[in-house]
Amino acid sequence: MDEKLAEARARLLKLSQAAEADGEPLRWFEELYAGADRDSDEIPWARMEANPKMVEWIAERPEITGRALVVGCGLGDDAEWLSAAGFDVTAFDLSQSSIDWCRERFPESSVNYCVGDLMHPSDQWLETFDLVVEIHILQAIPESVRDAAASNLPKFLNSNGHLLCIGRLLTERIPDEPAPPWPLSRVWMEGQFHTLKPVSFSGFVNEDTPTIDRYVAAWCQ
Numbered sequence: 294m295d296e297k298l299a300e301a302r303a304r305l306l307k308l309s310q311a312a313e314a315d316g317e318p319l320r321w322f323e324e325l326y327a328g329a330d331r332d333s334d335e336i337p338w339a340r341m342e343a344n345p346k347m348v349e350w351i352a353e354r355p356e357i358t359g360r361a362l363v364v365g366c367g368l369g370d371d372a373e374w375l376s377a378a379g380f381d382v383t384a385f386d387l388s389q390s391s392i393d394w395c396r397e398r399f400p401e402s403s404v405n406y407c408v409g410d411l412m413h414p415s416d417q418w419l420e421t422f423d424l425v426v427e428i429h430i431l432q433a434i435p436e437s438v439r440d441a442a443a444s445n446l447p448k449f450l451n452s453n454g455h456l457l458c459i460g461r462l463l464t465e466r467i468p469d470e471p472a473p474p475w476p477l478s479r480v481w482m483e484g485q486f487h488t489l490k491p492v493s494f495s496g497f498v499n500e501d502t503p504t505i506d507r508y509v510a511a512w513c514q
Contacts, residue, residue: 326390343374359423365430369395385409
């Protein structure tokens with residue numbers, strides 16, 4: 294891990310631990326984005342491009358079209374790719390600073406960027422979307438509220454909807470670094486989404502972090 298990324302992670306850990314101690318476990322998302330001063334290097338997960346596993350999964354399924362919801366959209370790259378691919382995209386994040394940053398990066402975007410809370414989602418989004426994308430969000434939510442957050446994801450899907458999740462996979466290889474993120478087990482995910490039909494589940498590693506196991510998983514109504 295390079296020095297700047299290590300510093301960014303150290304700040305993230307300090308913010309998340311303080312938020313958890315104060316009984317506001319998700320508060321640190323806004324604090325992290327607000328304190329970044331528009332420097333993407335201060336956001337450890339910011340790729341500044343669409344997630345390649347999302348791109349690959351969707352490219353292999355051209356039959357999935359329509360309305361898409363990006364959960365925890367961060368700096369907007371996944372949402373923008375989906376929009377360019379023809380989806381009608383709504384993208385939300387808990388952080389107002391994150392959403393402001395997205396709108397500044399993409400002033401001509403057709404994506405509907407908005408502040409939203411997965412714990413308390415808008416009723417307008419329920420049973421609405423053909424595709425729901427969750428990347429690295431559940432793994433960043435503390436266990437105390439993670440089940441409640443995950444339980445809301447299937448509620449966004451319409452009768453033909455697909456849920457796509459990407460994150461760290463809990464295996465025997467435990468990363469030697471403090472959480473968050475918390476790797477998620479396949480058993481936990483399948484239990485959370487037991488009301489949906491499994492579509493695919495595969496593991497992978499990134500070349501730059503070969504010791505960290507990850508997953509791409511999808512379900513449908």
